[in-house]
Amino acid sequence: MKSTTRGTLAAVVTCVAAAVATPAVAADGVPVAVPLNGVEHSLDMEMPKVGGTVPLIKPGSPDGPRYVEGRLLPDRAVPQVPFSSDMPSLDLRTPLPRVLGESFDHLTATTAASDLHAVTPGASLDAPLTAPRADALGLPAPKLPEAGLLAPVLQAAPEASLGLAPGL
Template identity: 80%
Template sequence: MKSTTRGTLAAVVTCVAAAVATPAVAADSVPVAVPLDGVEHALNMEMPTVGGTVPLIMPGRPDGPRYVEGRLLPDRAIPQLPVTSDLPSLNLRTPVPHVLGDAFDHVAAGTPTSDLRALTPGATLDAPLTAPRADKLGLPALQLPEAGVLAPVLQAAPGADLGLGPGL
């Protein structure tokens, strides 16, 4: 087999592998269930059902350093990285015997997914020298060095549901 044929075949296999792997990566969250069926059969009683989702964190594109007139170093030397995700969800449903009547009743609690947006901490620095000055024949002047921390940001609106009702 010629090297060009092998190269073409390798490119096709790589494209097919990327196309097959894309749907797995495109998921927003991974469902998680706590298996309690074995305990339910061993103890011969109804057990609670527990499940939820674990979100996948998606980093964004950082807002890079910006040039500021009069400074030697750019503003936001260490940029903040935006991160978007969902808060994990949790669903819990447990039987409670004879609370509202003769049949098994249940208590359910859940936290639905909600959007989460965050910015990582960043830093801004300035050198102990100013930009070259015309009045000093192009030489920089001394100044106090500056260092600052850009605070992290977290924005979310979590919620919860609590219910009590008949049946399981």
């Protein structure tokens, strides 16, 4: 096989692989279904239907250090990193004994995929020395060290529904 043929074949394989991988990367979540069909057929009874999505986490750009006049170390020495994702969704339908009459024989529970925003904790530190002072011939003076923790943040608005319904 010639080197030009091999190069063309490698380019085609690379393009196909990129075209196949792109939709998976662009998705917000991975659908998951729990396969209970085999148990349903082997036990000859109706099994719950369980499915949902597992979200993909997308990191943001960290809020970097900020230089402050009069400090030796920058503010926010350990930066906070934001993350965004969806909440996992769930769809559950399970059979119930006919306790509530003939029209209600299934319980449904669903959660919607809502937005989730989080920020990791960070730290702000300062050295136990002041900035160089002109009145002390450029030497720093001792001071108490400073340390602070930047609290993590979590924002979400989860929602769920629970209901009774006939049939699957």
